[in-house]
Amino acid sequence: MSAPRDLLIVGSGGFARETAQLAAVHPGWRLVGFCDDAPSTHGTVVDGVRVLGPVEDTVEETARTGAQLVVCVGNPRDYGSRARIVARLDRLGVGPDRYATLVHPAASVGPSCTVGPGCVLLAQTVLTASVRLGAHVAVMPHVTLTHDDVVEDYVTIASGVRLGGGVRVGTGAYLGAGALVREGLHIGAGSLVGMGSLVLADVPDGQVWVGSPARFLRTTQATSLGG
Numbered sequence: 001m002s003a004p005r006d007l008l009i010v011g012s013g014g015f016a017r018e019t020a021q022l023a024a025v026h027p028g029w030r031l032v033g034f035c036d037d038a039p040s041t042h043g044t045v046v047d048g049v050r051v052l053g054p055v056e057d058t059v060e061e062t063a064r065t066g067a068q069l070v071v072c073v074g075n076p077r078d079y080g081s082r083a084r085i086v087a088r089l090d091r092l093g094v095g096p097d098r099y100a101t102l103v104h105p106a107a108s109v110g111p112s113c114t115v116g117p118g119c120v121l122l123a124q125t126v127l128t129a130s131v132r133l134g135a136h137v138a139v140m141p142h143v144t145l146t147h148d149d150v151v152e153d154y155v156t157i158a159s160g161v162r163l164g165g166g167v168r169v170g171t172g173a174y175l176g177a178g179a180l181v182r183e184g185l186h187i188g189a190g191s192l193v194g195m196g197s198l199v200l201a202d203v204p205d206g207q208v209w210v211g212s213p214a215r216f217l218r219t220t221q222a223t224s225l226g227g
Helices: 014-025 055-065 081-091
Strands: 005-010 029-035 068-071 207-211 214-219
Touching (some): 005 014, 029 055
Parallel strands (some): 005 029, 005 068
Antiparallel strands (some): 207 214
16 A cells, blocks of 8 residues: 555635545545634644644645645635635646545445546545546535536535436536435536525526525625636
8 A cells, every 4th residue: 555645635614624534534645734824723723633824835835745735615605715725726836736636435436437636525425427526526425426417616515415317517516415406407607506405497607596496596696716
């Protein structure tokens, strides 16, 4: 077995802490710490892991050791933050080969599935057949993605989501906990599907849909994607 690789997690909130727990049980990774732009976090210890400093400075410092990165930020109020941080790091010259792909040992990923750089798949996630994940996709526990689903870059899929076959989820969308999506549908870029929603029709770009069956609520805020 090869030696574990150093890992730096960008962020120190809930998603970052969950990813740290994944790294702790995965033999392929040695977690070196968190980094976070909030000055109040610097030097603190979160779940036994130290916050080393601000994002750009820490990323540049750990480049000397060859540490891989994973960006673990974002929530329903600002689910475009992951894309913005990656854009910042891109301007520093951080390329796709520096981003880790983390799959929990208790996840199931079919051999015909593909998972892009910077993705995190937490425990009990299932990807069945020919599922394709883009870059920097966050998949929370107990998510099921079935045959031929396509999930584009920067999507967040909260716990308990189920997608029928052939669903396409556009860049930067957020699927709330427990949402169900019927087969063959399209969830638009930058859209948000509320927790527990039952989606039976395509969701256009940049809209919030909620309920059972899910219906249009409002357009999304302008804070989603970009640098």
